[in-house]
Amino acid sequence: MKTLEDIERVSLGIFPTPVQRLENISRLLHTQVYIKRDDLTGLGLGGNKVRKLEYLMAQARRQGAEVVFTTGGAQSNHAMLTAAAACRLGMRAVLILKKRGVTACAGNQLLEKLMGTEVIFMDTDDYEDIYAEMDRMGRAMGVPYYKIPCGGSNALGTLGYVRCAREISEQGLPFDHLFCAAGSGGTLAGLALGARLFLPGTKVHGMMVDTDPFETITLRLMREAAELIQADVPLTGREFDLLDMCGPGYAIPSEEGTAALSLMAEKEGLFLDPVYTGKAFAGILRMAAEHAFAPEDRVLFVHTGGAGGLFAVK
Numbered sequence: 473m474k475t476l477e478d479i480e481r482v483s484l485g486i487f488p489t490p491v492q493r494l495e496n497i498s499r500l501l502h503t504q505v506y507i508k509r510d511d512l513t514g515l516g517l518g519g520n521k522v523r524k525l526e527y528l529m530a531q532a533r534r535q536g537a538e539v540v541f542t543t544g545g546a547q548s549n550h551a552m553l554t555a556a557a558a559c560r561l562g563m564r565a566v567l568i569l570k571k572r573g574v575t576a577c578a579g580n581q582l583l584e585k586l587m588g589t590e591v592i593f594m595d596t597d598d599y600e601d602i603y604a605e606m607d608r609m610g611r612a613m614g615v616p617y618y619k620i621p622c623g624g625s626n627a628l629g630t631l632g633y634v635r636c637a638r639e640i641s642e643q644g645l646p647f648d649h650l651f652c653a654a655g656s657g658g659t660l661a662g663l664a665l666g667a668r669l670f671l672p673g674t675k676v677h678g679m680m681v682d683t684d685p686f687e688t689i690t691l692r693l694m695r696e697a698a699e700l701i702q703a704d705v706p707l708t709g710r711e712f713d714l715l716d717m718c719g720p721g722y723a724i725p726s727e728e729g730t731a732a733l734s735l736m737a738e739k740e741g742l743f744l745d746p747v748y749t750g751k752a753f754a755g756i757l758r759m760a761a762e763h764a765f766a767p768e769d770r771v772l773f774v775h776t777g778g779a780g781g782l783f784a785v786k
């Protein structure tokens with residue numbers, strides 16, 4: 473049988489990331505709230521994409537790729553971290569980004585400029601157009617190239633968060649609830665599969681920050697990732713539940729999300745972002761207000777990063 477350790481991985485981050493208790497927020501919500509600091513993964517400004525990229529970049533390197541393509545919105549944290557990983561590994565990153573969000577030299581665009589990353593904006597709403605353009609450009613370059621999907625969310629990238637669930641299981645505290653943002657679904661899928669394998673008794677909650685069909689996307693990624701590591705567990709979709717925290721739309725700040733971001737800053741001196749983690753943490757606040765947690769429950773919020781985008785909000 474294959475295990476997680478049999479899948480090739482390149483070291484890009486600093487692990488394990490800390491788990492900390494949020495004293496003031498715990499008191500406020502009358503339950504035990506902890507934070508998994510995946511905003512401190514150690515590459516760029518940190519964030520969840522580092523764990524995925526450890527698997528994806530290993531495969532790119534093994535295949536002899538000289539160029540790595542990826543995509544996302546103009547302020548994609550994933551695209552910026554892919555560029556950072558390419559810098560570290562001596563590969564060339566080309567980002568073909570959707571022309572949506574802040575395209576000016578701020579936030580992640582500024583970081584990409586500092587790294588000398590090649591960034592192309594494409595005026596399309598369909599990622600398929602962008603993947604086709606990657607193939608066209610890659611063939612024209614005449615060198616081996618590797619395509620990473622939006623958010624790094626394929627089966628291989630998902631393994632990064634299976635590994636994170638195992639890491640949490642080794643950090644000593646049993647959790648009743650685990651929360652993360654769901655943007656392209658890989659983080660949630662990895663944590664839900666990982667919890668099925670390593671965290672029995674932990675309920676996994678995906679906080680949707682986009683309007684995609686996450687029920688299907690997440691279950692498909694879980695099944696494909698389970699196949700890669702030959703984890704023979706029945707998966708039904710009941711390994712996670714979903715809460716719609718998107719508000720007015722993807723990458724458009726919501727009132728609830730902005731209030732959650734302020735609360736975290738004021739009470740704990742920690743910064744969330746308006747696109748993902750603010751909205752995800754707002755889900756915990758909403759459920760606490762609905763008395764979803766007992767006073768002794770341990771609730772773990774996975775801070776997935778987003779610092780780059782914090783400085784480029786419309």
Ligand SMILES: *Cc1c(COP(=O)(O)O)cnc(C)c1O
Nearest residue numbers: 549655656657659748776777778
């Ligand atoms: C990409 C991202 C997410 C969402 O993760 P997915 O695996 O795409 O669902 C959450 N938070 C931050 C800061 C991100 O950059």
